[in-house]
Amino acid sequence: LRRPAADAVSRRLARAVSIDDVEAMARRRVPGAVWDYVHSGSDAEIAMARNREAFERVELRPTVFGAVATPDLTTTMLGRPAASPFVLAPTGYTRLSHHTGECAVAAAAADAGVPYTLSTYATTSIPDLAAAAPGGRNWYQLYLMRDRGVSLAHLEQARVHGYEAVMLTVDTVVTGMKRKDRRNGFAIPPELTPRTLAGLARHPGWVGGILTSEPLRFATFPEGSEHARWGVSNALREQAIRPEDIAWVKERSGLPVVVKGVLTTQDARVAVDAGADAVVLSNHGGRQLDRAPVPIELLPEVVDALGDRAEVYVDSGVRSGGDAAAALAMGARGVLVGRPYLYGLMLGGRRGVDAVLEILRSELERTMCLLGVPDVGSLGPQHVRLRGDS
Numbered sequence: 159l160r161r162p163a164a165d166a167v168s169r170r171l172a173r174a175v176s177i178d179d180v181e182a183m184a185r186r187r188v189p190g191a192v193w194d195y196v197h198s199g200s201d202a203e204i205a206m207a208r209n210r211e212a213f214e215r216v217e218l219r220p221t222v223f224g225a226v227a228t229p230d231l232t233t234t235m236l237g238r239p240a241a242s243p244f245v246l247a248p249t250g251y252t253r254l255s256h257h258t259g260e261c262a263v264a265a266a267a268a269d270a271g272v273p274y275t276l277s278t279y280a281t282t283s284i285p286d287l288a289a290a291a292p293g294g295r296n297w298y299q300l301y302l303m304r305d306r307g308v309s310l311a312h313l314e315q316a317r318v319h320g321y322e323a324v325m326l327t328v329d330t331v332v333t334g335m336k337r338k339d340r341r342n343g344f345a346i347p348p349e350l351t352p353r354t355l356a357g358l359a360r361h362p363g364w365v366g367g368i369l370t371s372e373p374l375r376f377a378t379f380p381e382g383s384e385h386a387r388w389g390v391s392n393a394l395r396e397q398a399i400r401p402e403d404i405a406w407v408k409e410r411s412g413l414p415v416v417v418k419g420v421l422t423t424q425d426a427r428v429a430v431d432a433g434a435d436a437v438v439l440s441n442h443g444g445r446q447l448d449r450a451p452v453p454i455e456l457l458p459e460v461v462d463a464l465g466d467r468a469e470v471y472v473d474s475g476v477r478s479g480g481d482a483a484a485a486l487a488m489g490a491r492g493v494l495v496g497r498p499y500l501y502g503l504m505l506g507g508r509r510g511v512d513a514v515l516e517i518l519r520s521e522l523e524r525t526m527c528l529l530g531v532p533d534v535g536s537l538g539p540q541h542v543r544l545r546g547d548s
């Protein structure tokens with residue numbers, strides 16, 4: 159019997175055994191300007207490079223006499239169960255990576271039993287996303303707007319449509335400058351220039367998807383409104399977020415608040431004192447303040463300072479289950495991934511995101527097995543050392 163020929167997506171996914179493989183293959187699936195927008199860091203990309211260097215410096219130290227063949231990856235995040243300690247980070251304009259966008263990502267997260275975070279700058283609306291991932295654990299990422307009425311409408315929709323938490327991002331007073339976007343003449347929302355048009359011609363699959371789906375737009379805002387038209391414009395966002403705003407978000411949404419983008423122990427304390435239930439140590443994947451601290455390096459100090467007052471999450475540069483194990487051992491409750499799932503989406507739509515989540519899950523499982531830990535809670539500081547530190 160001859161096996162039926164695998165379709166192109168299955169063939170591609172079968173060759174991708176690591177997130178680095180997915181990344182390398184995804185690059186060829188989308189126009190160069192889209193790739194640059196997703197892949198780039200800000201300014202000289204120093205923070206982005208340091209995020210990876212720091213993870214690579216981590217040594218994992220096994221305690222072999224505790225080993226079990228299939229460690230338990232389940233955990234709780236914000237008091238609710240999750241199948242593994244991964245969270246899908248909010249990313250703006252996700253339908254640029256693949257026309258199935260946010261809905262495909264959230265459905266994959268729901269099946270994998272991990273939370274998905276919808277961005278304020280999403281290309282899918284808050285209710286549509288909830289409908290696409292019934293039973294999923296969805297969180298809503300809030301960019302606070304100067305016009306509080308707009309933010310209030312977002313919080314109200316998030317609450318009504320069953321989102322479990324609000325992630326308030328505080329590191330985007332202005333949008334970081336990605337030099338490649340500037341050189342490419344790339345903007346959000348995208349404009350067609352001779353250069354971008356020339357790039358599109360080489361990617362008929364991507365163009366076909368975009369043309370046959372809903373027009374790309376900032377879908378969390380009412381159609382035709384100033385916010386929908388100008389989306390990421392700095393002037394529309396609140397540019398002076400204060401600790402009191404955390405309490406406001408919490409009170410108005412009635413949901414737990416996760417503050418994303420703190421990068422000092424002092425700011426983490428301020429956020430928790432103001433009512434945050436969790437903080438995400440993040441330098442936005444190296445896309446905002448260049449030369450910002452590296453989240454994983456701050457983690458032990460912040461976990462120590464907050465104790466059990468709040469959960470601590472980390473992102474920026476997580477590319478493997480080994481990276482996740484390192485963060486968990488240093489005290490993180492969970493790790494967020496951004497670009498990895500976008501690469502999966504570029505490569506194979508929903509199936510590409512499934513593949514990325516399975517790579518991360520199985521790598522974490524194998525790493526924990528080899529580290530000799532039976533469950534997530536058993537990972538501790540004894541399992542990590544930063545090479546180069548005394």
Ligand code: FNR
Nearest residue numbers: 196247248249250277327442443474475495496497
């Ligand atoms: C982001 N990120 C982000 N964060 C946020 O709070 N709101 C947003 O709208 C976006 N948009 C966005 C778009 C793209 C294309 C990327 C790559 C990232 C940051 C994101 O949530 C997360 O902090 C980083 O992606 C984590 O780093 P890694 O996993 O990409 O290295």
